Amino acid sequence: MTQLWDFAGGIHPAEHKHQSTGRPIRPAGIPQRLVLPLQQHIGVPAEAMVAIGDRVLKGQRIAEVSGGMGVPIHAPTSGIIESIARMPVPHPSGMDDWCITLKPDGEDQWCQRHPLPDYRTLDREEVLETIRNAGISGMGGAGFPTNIKLRPPRDRKVGTLILNGAECEPYITADDMTMRERADEIIAGLKIMAWILRPERCVIAIEDNKPEAIAAMKTAAEGTQIEVIVVPTKYPSGGEKQLIQILTGMEVPSGGIPADIGVMCQNVGTAIAVARAILEGEPLTRRVITITGEAVSEPGNFEALLGTPIHYLLSQAGLQEAQLNRLVLGGPMMGYTLNTPDIPVVKTSNCVIAASAQELPEPEPEQPCIRCGQCAEACPMELLPQQLFWHAKAGEFEKAEHLNLFDCIECGACSYVCPSSIPLVQYYRFAKGEIRVQQAEHVKADRARERFEARQARLEREQQEKELRRKERAKAAAEAQAKKKEEAEQAAAKGEAVDEKAAKAALVQEALARKKAGTPAVSEAQATATENTASAPDIPALEKQLTQAKSKLETMQSMLNDAKAQQADNVDKLERAVAKNHERVKRAEEALAEAGADTAPATQSTE
Known part of the structure; x- marks a missing residue:
């Protein structure tokens, strides 16, 4: 039996997963409009490659990242580019961003695809480039480009490849239903990633509250060296650092990445996207998303095209407007309230909760901290949430950063147990944002200073070169004058x-x-x-x-x-x-x- 370890802190909130697991994954169909934000991943936003009025085919690249870290965006179906404008996008602030609006033509006509069934005969860099060109980014977290994650530093050999199927947050069942119904595709994608990384061990980790998914994955992994390991149900066991600690007993260093200790985590949805990109030549244009909550009559999981508006999926799940109190994108622990149902599904969208007033009531008013210490006991990263809260509230961001603020995974466990109803995670997000703004300003100022110093150095260099040329001309004129005088003296003598x-x-x-x-x-x-x-x-x-x-x-x-x-x-x-x-x-x-x-x-x- 594989040895398991435990991590500090953690909580056991009500799961509410049974609401969306009673039906198989349903195709969502094609809506009237698809809205595709140009920023669906960590890194540089993509730039549109199409113009208004262009007709595009399904799978055609419509936006590309010209420089920096990022992946392209593809048309989820065939149709006409209707607009390229700023529209609401999934973000806690409810911000607008540049989006491409596609009007489907109903034909769902594919562009030419180039599958690589014999990928083992190719160079690994070529396979990684195919994954990148397919627009695949992490589908279970922040959306880190998969091709970069699968290319760790040369001095860090990945010994353990973990496929994260824990899905620990309440309400969300997208990965659970995917493992139940598409285990073979998951195994195929895991094999491709294992061929790229050459790890010594491949592990699929699933919480013990998903017996159907565990059985399906074990059946699909028969005859391979892939281990399917059942981990105890505890939030946030699905966090990357926590899952690594459970399976290996090792801790990711502060400010480091899993590759620093020879481990890499990928999501089951990412594995399916990799399998489709390599074996079928299909870019990432769809994903499974959970639509649940008491305000929908037919909750479940839908395979939706990227860019599908949330209101379209809610109508597919039988939204009951009278019962709807608020919409939450993501889970109740790490998600955030939506200002409008018009935002689209993106690569990192995994759940929408249409909650009633009784299901997710409005939080109680914030009260003064009573220094009970429950937040510190629940923190899985063993931080000091109380001190971080004080520094963030006082605007002492340097002190908060000194207390490892950026090690916070924003799991919400501290806010969940706080008897004073303090929205701790919101304070931490605010502090992180301000620190990033300050860092960006410092970088901007440093670059301006470097440009000024470079200009001054260039002007001094040009002045020195001009002075040198003047001296050389004066020297040449003096030599010519001396030569002329010498000739005159010789002539005078003769x-x-x-x-x-x-x-x-x-x-x-x-x-x-x-x-x-x-x-x-x-x-x-x-x-x-x-x-x-x-x-x-x-x-x-x-x-x-x-x-x-x-x-x-x-x-x-x-x-x-x-x-x-x-x-x-x-x-x-x-x-x-x-x-x-x-x-x-x-x-x-x-x-x-x-x-x-x-x-x-x-x-x-x-x-």
Whole structure:
């Protein structure tokens, strides 16, 4: 016999399960409108992939999560997209959210499906991607995406896979009836998940108040290594952490997950969804939901399309408006009152209680705490509900968080036993919400600060790069100037024209002089030779030489001035070069004067 352990606290409320187990699961049919919220899971909301007026087929993907954690949403039947607008959705606050409204056409026409009967021959990542594309999220809790849950961290090997069929909360019988009627599908889904995880042990846990379900599951598990274990009826034994403690004796660490201790829990409804997705290629478009309470004449379980309005299911169960006092979505312990029956069935919906005034009377007015300590005795998480209540009421959220507020599973056991009728769970939910808002604001502020710091760093980097480029340009200009001065000094030492413009101007003047004289250019050496041979002087050539000499003189004088201002060590060289050019100018002027004197009488006689 398998050893079982117990968990701290817990209560035994009235079950009220017999009301909805007298009839088999009934198909709810197709309503006139299906309202599909884009947020049906933990994580990022899906984004619509269709437009108003589009016709879609059953199983067609109509919304997808483009980034982050989430799963897509599929059309539960064929029809026309009527609107994409904000509408009431299942939420304790009665909030509105974005929804796709589908008007069925009555044909219930399927899109193309791709079953994987030979999934064992495929890669596990491919099977996980198929589960994700089928839009499967946890159907017994908060709606965590199943493909992510089936992919634990590499350093955490799952040794025990638990299928949770405890269904401990009063009134709810959806899992009970599913196990009675669809045990084979549950076993098929469990086998697929076990093939993905390769655990050493597979367990189906059922409370001992469900004998028909226990018998059906044991029959379906014959010939396999799957264990069907009966656990004592005690609320909240169906809580993930409590069930793990019952079956293994281990406790999930505070702030941790079951995979931290090598355990994983899945819901029986999730197992059926996985089996249908892999073996039939059917995405998650329907689920079993309990409709019960004294205000309906035919309570029971219905297989409803996702998006089916609650009022449609109530009419199917024979709602008696005169007896209806309030509607509760979920169980009486963890559920919440609905503001309107127009909200739709979503992936995590498991029960609706149409309660009369006698069945679920209005809670008594809240009275002061008498410090009886019954809440602490009933808490299955061994917290301090009294202190958490005081801190939450006083707005001391940090102190409440320090007392492990987020370990609270909101089972409602503390509120159930409180003699002062204090809605403790509502205070805890409020405190958790405020802490999440503050954390979101801190994250927002941190991101804004990071963006500002990144901008400042970018501006500083750009300024540094600009300054570096300026220094490089200045350095290049200085090097070019130094090179130019060096070339000028070398040219001055050789008596050559360094200034390019001056050299070009000299060449132009020489060409003009040649054209004016109509004779070839005469070099300085040739002029000297001609003078020595006492031939007739060439006046245009001498004028040209005088011009060149003056140009060189001006250039050397300018360079001398620059050199005196910048480099004192080159002054002597330039002064010698200038003196030499002075001598040349003087000789050219004397030659020109002698030539003019020689030609004067001849010119007069010609006149």
